[in-house]
Amino acid sequence: MAEEKIINLRPHHLLCTQGYSGKGYDENFVRNMTEITTKMRTDSDLKVRIVFSTDDLCKYCPRKRGEGICADDHKVLGFDAGVIDFLKLEEKVYGYQELIHEINEKMTSEKMKNICGNCEWHQMSACEKNILSGKYLLNSCLN
DSSP states (O other), X not given: OXXXXXXXXXXXXXXXXXXXXXXXXXXXXXXXXHHHHHHHHHOTTOEEEEOSSOOSGGGGOTTEEETTEXXXXXXXXXXXXXXXXXXXXXXXXXXXXXXXXXXXXXXXXXXXXXXXXXXXXXXXXXXXXXXHHTTTOSSOOOO
């Protein structure tokens, strides 16, 4: 397993990456987010390292204040906690598609609102629609 194929990802970004549609804070953020989500949406063998802190998507976020420090910690830590509890996550490496399949099997509109209801992107993004429809499931074992 090559190290460059492992993406560091905070828990709530498992949901955000499924709703991402090319919009963001600025050009650098969008470029980074597009590059990472493209890998996630096309590489069925991709591994992610779940981290309970800032991650690879945060790299160019203008809200990042330093390693492990987000200006919106009061909100994002709550989103993370919701996903950690929902999936019983630990800080370790997972197969990205395994997590996406688990999310697809368990997620409901009500759970999305409970986890993401206070997110500024929630109303304008396709997160809920894409997650509930399984849009980014690869090698689907759902028959």
